[in-house]
Amino acid sequence: MNIDIFAEHFSELEDPRQASKVVYPLFDVVFLTLCAVIAGCEGWEDIEDFGENRFDWLQEHGFFKLGLPVHDTIARVMSLLDSEALQRCFASWMQACTELTDGQVVAIDGKTLRGSYNREDRCSSIHMVSAFASANGVVMGQVKTDEKSNEITAIPQLL
Template identity: 40%
Template sequence: MSIDFSAPTPSPLSTQMKQLKHSVINQFEALDDPRVKREPKHKLVDLVTIAILAVLSGADNMVAITYGKAKQQWLETFLELPHGIPSHDTFSRVLALIDPTQLHECFNSWVEQITNQLEIKLINIDGKTARGSYDREKQLKALHTVSDWASEHHLVLAQQRVESKSNEITAIPVVLNLLDIQGAIITLDAMGTQRNIAAQILTVGGDYILALKGNQD
């Protein structure tokens, strides 16, 4: 039996790296680079990708984001990193300049792409108040958000802040619009059991499981 060594079969790991590289570049290269018009030392897509992966791994400050120095060899399998891993000062300066709305849109597109690949069919929508977000001295109310949550994969798919003078009813339609929910089942508590929300889900081809209170019909 002859064996062809000319075209080795790619390993699952190398295939995953190619998919990750394609998805990251495809979604985050659209970000406008806020730095001065000269050749930057570090590519913006590299900075953003490392920051996102670091936060997903538990990083909660700029120093922790430079965890990439310990993972540089792995990161170089799908990022260019022409000058290695940026310093925490570089991360702090560049991330502060990025348009947050544009970054949010790119991130949501990336998550939606992942969602489609995972074929998520059950999405829970719920509101949560961030612990410790209330600031008495600055008179800032606690941060309350509504999230699309894929419990099977332990993954937050989308999130929307609830404005201080509003409630979850106005935020739920926004998070629904952030995802392609065709063919998915959406679960909502009694707060989200509204005719217009149910109609919105059905209009785009989704279905729902709603919680009813005694005073709702």
């Protein structure tokens, strides 16, 4: 992976933290998180463990000069980001990484997020529609469907 290309696509992200309180650069935290998730990590502690296991490599490439953040810090930084801006950056990066091949299929599929139904408020479950590049095994983008809608109305927005 070329880190400069990654940085080019994620430079749009604005750091919502107060500048005087920033210990870990936003780019470092985003890079670690996305690499860990792509590698199969499923939680903040997994992401922290991923960083610890690759800490020497990260420092060789200029990341985390002051040490690795704990999982709570990673979660807090990522939760402050504009999710739509992060999605745009990720989709842009994926498009740059994806080489189209003859007969490549982009599958469109909708899923209901498990555990997203709120019994107390009787809010409906969250439904997502994703575009999946089957040749590369990568989700190229996804959108949340409107509460009283279906997948078909979300597909044009996704495309």
